[in-house]
Amino acid sequence: MHRTYSMRQSRAPTASQLANPPPPSSTTKAGRFFGKANIGHNFRRSAAGAFGPDLAKKLSQLVKMEKNVMRSMELVSRERMEVAQQLSIWGEACDDDVSDVTDKLGVLIYEIGELEDQYVDRYDQYRVTIKSIRNIEASVQPSRDRKQKITDQIAQLKYKEPNSPRIVVLEQELVRAEAESLVAEAQLSNITREKLKAAFNYQFDAMREHCEKLAIIAGYGKHLLELVDDTPVTPGETRNAYDGYEASKAIIQDCEDALTNWVEQNASVKSSLSTRARQLSQRRKAGRHQGEGVDLSHQDAPMENRESGLWIPASQHAGNGYEDEQDEEEDERSTQATEQRGREEERATA
C-alpha cells in the first residue's frame, strides 16, 4: 500500500516493491489498436456531472465511473462463462480422465462466472446508495443559492438605497432562508454519513462473500486436478482406465455444499485490528458518545422534539436535477428484471 496512506499525496515505492521486482507484465497489456480504455466508458465518464448542480458534480462523476466498473465486471463474468464452456468442449475430445476433469473444471469456472454476475447485482446496491447521496447534495444546492442571492440583494440595496423599506422585507426573508438552509445542511450531513456507511458496508459485505466463495472454489478445483493421472507413459504404453467419475462428482457436490452453507458469521478471513488500532478506534467512539451527550445538554429545544418533523426521506427531496428520463427508465427496468432476469431466459433457451 502507499507509504503516505493517502490518495491525495504522491506516492513513493515501498521497500517491498523495491526489493521484489514484479512478475512479468501480462502480454495482454500491450499492443492495443484503440488505446486501453473502452470508448463508451470514456464518454460516459467525461459527460458525467456536466449538467446538474455544482455541489453534486464530483459524486455524479463517481456514480458514472462505478457504472463503468460494473459493465466491465459484467463483461468478465460473461466471458468467464464462455471460457468454461469452451474448456469443456475442448476436453470432450481428450482421454477420459482429461475429459471428465475439464468438464468438472468447467462447472466450477461457470459457477465463478455466475457468482461474478451476482456480485455485479450486489455492487449495484452500493452504487444506488451512493446515488442517493448525490441526490441530497443536488437538492441542497437551491437553498444555498437562495440564501446567497438574498444576501447579495441586501448588500446591493444597502449600497444603493440605504433607507429602502425593501431591506427589512429581504432581511426577514433571509432569516427564513437561513432556517431552511440550516435544516438542509443538517440533512446533508446526516444523510451523507448514513448512506456512505450503508453503501460501503454493502460493497464490503458483498466483496467478502464473493471472495470467500471464489477461494472455496479454487480449493476444490485443486482437488479436482489431483484426479488427472500425470505419470508419464512411454510410447505405446496405455494408461489405466479412468475410474474417477464418482470422485469428481463427489468433489463438485462438496464444493456446492460449501458454497450453499457459507454464511457471513462463519467467514474464515479475519481482519483483526492490532491493539493500537483498536484502542484508537475505541477512544474515538467513546469520545463521540460522550461529546454527543454534552452537546445535547446545551440544546434549547426539549429532547423529545429532536429530529421530529424536520426530516423527510431523501427520495422526497424535490428538484435534485437528476430525475431525468434515463434514471427513471433504469429504475423501471431494474424492477421488471426482478421478476424475470436476463440470465434465466438465456438458461432456458440454452
Add this chain to the structure above:
Amino acid sequence: MHRTYSMRQSRAPTASQLANPPPPSSTTKAGRFFGKANIGHNFRRSAAGAFGPDLAKKLSQLVKMEKNVMRSMELVSRERMEVAQQLSIWGEACDDDVSDVTDKLGVLIYEIGELEDQYVDRYDQYRVTIKSIRNIEASVQPSRDRKQKITDQIAQLKYKEPNSPRIVVLEQELVRAEAESLVAEAQLSNITREKLKAAFNYQFDAMREHCEKLAIIAGYGKHLLELVDDTPVTPGETRNAYDGYEASKAIIQDCEDALTNWVEQNASVKSSLSTRARQLSQRRKAGRHQGEGVDLSHQDAPMENRESGLWIPASQHAGNGYEDEQDEEEDERSTQATEQRGREEERATA
C-alpha cells in the same frame, strides 16, 4: 451449481434457485446501444482457430477467449483505481471525518485495483501454459496426417496394382511413421496432463491469494467505516471535531501488514473434502499407482531406458503453425516489460 454436474448437458434450475428469487438485476445490464459484448473481443474470439491445424482449433479458441477475459479484468482494475481517486476527490470537500475516511477508503480500493492488476499478470501465466498444450497439439497433427496419407496410398495401390513393388516400400515407411506417431501421441498425452495440471494450479493458487487478500481489505474497510460519526445532528448543532486520523492510519497499517504477511500456508479459507470424496479420490490415486506398477512389469524395455531420449521440450516441437509474428512479438514485449512495467511509469508521472 448445476444439478447435472456437467457442462455438456442442459441444466434444470436447482431447488434453491426456485425457492429464493434472485436480487434485482443490476441496472447496468440493460440499455446498451451496441449489444453486450465488446466488438473487438467478438472478433478475436471468432477469428481464433480459423488457421492452424484442426487438432488445436478448440484450444486456440480457448486461449483467445482467455485473452478477452484478461483484457476485461484489466479494464476493471484500471477503472477501480480511477474510482478510488474520484472517491477521495469527492470526500475532500466534505467534513473532516468524511474526508479522512473516504481518502482512506480510496487507498484500500486503489489497493484492490492494484491487486487485480497483479492477478491479471498471474492469470497470464495460466494462459501461457494452456498455450503450450495448444502448441503440442498442433505439432502432433503432421505426424497423424503423414500416417494417414501413407495408409491411404497403400490401400489405393493394393486396389490398382496389387503386385507393385512400391507397396513394400510404403509399408516400411508406414512402420516408421507409426513409430513416430506413437512417440508423438505419448508426448501429447504426457504434456497435456502435465501442463493442464500446472496451468490450473497457477490459476487456482493465484485466485485463492487474490480473493483472500480482497476479503482482508473488505474487513478493514468495514473497520474504517466505524470512524464515521453517523449520529444524526439537529439543524444548527455542530459535530464534535474529528480526531480519528491516528485510528484510520493505524487501520490502514494493520491492513498493509495483513496483506504483506499473507502466505499460502496460512490461507484461511479451507476447501476440505467430505469423507466420501476423500475416499473416492484416494482409491483412484492408489489404483493409479498400483496399476502403473503392473503395467511396467509387462514392458519389454528395461526400466532404466524409460523416458530416456524420447522427450523433447514442447518449445522445440517444430511446425506447430502458431509461431506467427504476433505471438513472438507478444513474448518479446512480455520480457521487456519485466524490467519496466507500464504501471510503474504511470505512477512516476502521476
